[in-house]
Amino acid sequence: MFQTQQILDRAGNVLIQNYARQPIVMARGEGSLLFDTDGRRYIDLFAGFGAAILGHCHPALIDAANAQAHQLWHVGNTYHTEPQIEVAERMNRFAFPGKAFFCHSGLEANEAACKLARLRYKDSSPRRYKIISLHQSFHGRSLAMLATTGNPKVKVGFDPLPPGFVQVDPGDFDKLAAAVDSETAAIIIEPIQGEGGINLYSTDYPQRVRDLCDKLGLTLIFDEVWTGCGRTGKWFAHQYFSKSGGGVITPDIMTLGKAVGGGLPVGVMFAKPDLANLMVPGTHGCTLGGNPICMAVARTVFDVIEKENLLDHVNALSEFALARLSKETRIAPKVAAIRGRGVMLGIELKTPPEKFLEKALERGLVINLTAQKVIRLAPPVNIPQQLWQQGLDTLIDTVAAV
Ligand SMILES: Cc1ncc(COP(=O)(O)O)c(C=O)c1O
Known part of the structure; x- marks a missing residue:
């Protein structure tokens, strides 16, 4: 005591x-x-x-961290390191074909996703910059992610937040569709709202949102920071969302945090290749993202979930x-x-x-x-x-x- x-x-x-x-x-x-x-x-x-x-x-995570700690700690992203590739390969196997950017947290993954969604229209329609999210959502605590988050309490004291972020009621497709205008770039949704109180949507909602994004060329971001890596009983919670013609709905970008590092600081922005390829050198980065020890542990998180x-x-x-x-x-x-x-x-x-x-x-x-x-x-x-x-x-x- x-x-x-x-x-x-x-x-x-x-x-x-x-x-x-x-x-x-x-x-x-x-x-x-x-x-x-x-x-x-x-x-x-x-x-x-x-x-x-x-x-x-x-024990498997300790072994992975230990083995990697004896081999290579950190070199920075001007070089390739294999553990990053191994994590991204597992995401291709368990999620959908895509490419990964690694950072340290959920908020950073979402921040990267919103940046990528804006980059998509940099040349063709530079005024398409708005990001729509849902009330009761939570996406992180940087200034931009506070602007994205649909909980007024966490924003108090931090005005002015960056412009271009709009919130609508969760699960109400008509309100979402009405909020889209010629300046909208992306919609970001948690497949199940975590901080907001474990809120699920009706089965046709994600499908209608996906269709809307396809029709208007919007980027659909699923924030799987809470729901990713097996927590919901599938590898990723969006795999519960089915398309009308069969198969599952995939987002254009999925973000991960929390579980993917098994408790070590890992965030991932995982994007479909065409979109991911827009992130060319100079557009984004972070010094410690994809750190080999964190990546060795993340790889092992996927392996243990699969093997066991x-x-x-x-x-x-x-x-x-x-x-x-x-x-x-x-x-x-x-x-x-x-x-x-x-x-x-x-x-x-x-x-x-x-x-x-x-x-x-x-x-x-x-x-x-x-x-x-x-x-x-x-x-x-x-x-x-x-x-x-x-x-x-x-x-x-x-x-x-x-
Ligand atoms: C759905 C969701 N996205 C993003 C975040 C932010 O993640 P982090 O705290 O790692 O920045 C959280 C945190 O709770 C979250 O629940």
């Missing part, structure tokens, strides 16, 4: 207090478990905003959780809705719970609350069934108690 308090005091003195951190110091992780400096054990049903997709200290059939595991975990949560009579009166796909699940309560996270932590559970009353579950996708069951039991106890 004394040691923990000392660390908290040091943090208060030297860290910017821009996060609402719990007064807990996490010291160690092992699979889907976390341990704090007082030796308390927690089941991790949130995986650091979904990023620790294979849990903590996965984790998409099947996610679907089994999901089915179990949805059945368990929807049948639990102790929490039923408090629950407005349960929704999500795979292990990106939200339990919307009828009223915002008080001190929910603290009460869950007291019971040994790490979880998250978003949009004031949506409990968000995003465990490591390889969480063992038994621990998942224990975590859900604890979650139910906590909801029953608030």
